[in-house]
Amino acid sequence: MHESGDVKIPIGPQHPALKEPESFLISLRGEKITASSVRLGYNHRGIEKACEERTYTQGLYLIERICGICSHSHSTCFVQAVEEIAGLEVPARAKYIRTLIAELERMHSHLLWLGVAGHEIGFDTLLMYTWRDREVVMDLLAALTGNRVNYGINTIGGVRRDISSKQKEEILRAMDILEDRTKYYIDLAKGEATLIKRLQGVGILSHEDAKKLDAVGPTARASGIERDVRKDDPYAAYAELDFKVVSVNNCDVYGRTLVRLGELMESFNLARQVVRKIPEGPILAKPPRKIPAGEVVSRYEAPRGEDLHYVRSNGTEKPDRVKVRAPTLANIQSVSKMLEDRYLADMPIVIAAIDPCFSCTDRLVALRDAESEKKNTVAWETVRLKGIEWHKNRGTDFTSLNKKLTRLFQHA
């Protein structure tokens, strides 16, 4: 609870410490955080509503664009739901390819996170190193799918691109490079005193709190909850692959770092197993144009945790309801707990440690002119004026500055 005697600091929606728009209100007593609350919704794009007005295939492309980092997670979760309703048997080879892309996505996401974490604690060399290495995965994804992000590999009934034996070799080569480098990061995380001191005991989320607040993914696994959809409710080819769920009992940001590093090593192994075990055969089963009526809950272990899609169909070519619960929405509720009684300076790394993705979390509403049915009718100027008005209401008046600027431009 925010108390009246405390100093309140708004952080966001636009703030240098945040990578995406979200707004935190922090109450401080001295340097210590006494209470915090979060306001989400700045990235709300109305994708769920838009899906109801589009066919399943069109919806798939929209779903893929929920997030730029874990686009494959959302698209796989969605197609799995549609395929289950339609009773489609997806060919084994397609399942393996989905698994491969999923693990490559996890690799680039975790490497990206490691860089961001380094940046947030002032260790920018780590950012430079990990983001350089991440390019190895990005190049691989581009070679396999044609895109660095939004791979477009999934389609209802299977995948759109096959992998060749030459590509298999490239994958194995890339895994060796990445494994080598990740081992170095693991040594670093276990031996570098400044990194350990900065991360240990920061952003504590106890095992009990993680359970109570329903944390998911690496955030939960770093608090000793051994939960992973790939193991608990296997999808794609995971039931046939050998891997272990990485979990630690540190319950802090350091633990979250160790979990992600451990998961990177597991992902390299998974990718190698896919290359070794992938069966021959078709990559696509032809889907029906109309999906029968039904409802399905589909789950997927995204890099940030469990992604959950609920799809209800009504027998037509368009879904009746598509609900997306991205992992960040489940984890963001733990952030207030992690910040409790901590220093303000810990806030950026604590927030970064759940690897938040607000594009996933929020998903819009396009303004539509009801008379002309034209979309996107809000002009840039309108948005600008609205912004000025909003700031004026909150006590910041740009009028005099505007006049000065106008005079300056006229003079020029």
Next chain:
Amino acid sequence: MNEEKIRQELEDKFSYLKDAVNIKRKGRIFAHVPLGEFNTVFAYAVEKMGFLALSAITGLDRGDGVFEVIYHLNKEGRVLLNLSVMLNKGNPEVNTVTSYCPSADIYERELMDLLGIKVNGLAPGHRYPLTDDWPQGEYPLRKDWKGIIPNKK
């Protein structure tokens, strides 16, 4: 506890759930619960059956004057119990489940914003996900909602 046992336990405990519990596949149980009995069944599932985690809450407009709210509960990450309840569109109201699952807060705010469902007992807080100046009475996920006219001042 496998799915069949869960179904049996629910049906034995609550006579009105006879034939209302449906096992769709391994790890997926769906059950329609009468509105008046919902809190009892929900509390029993959480406290006595070990469905301690809430994965999400889905609200939907069935299009026939009825809203449906589905609570996706899970047990140790393995079995999902989807409890659904029907609400009258004219007066859609549910009670908050935050006392059992604190994480329900954000999903219940979503029900309020996108469908206009009243959640009784929910603590005051920021709205989610719509903007603070979103016009009153506009609920985007209702089937009859076709967009709003931007203010042309």
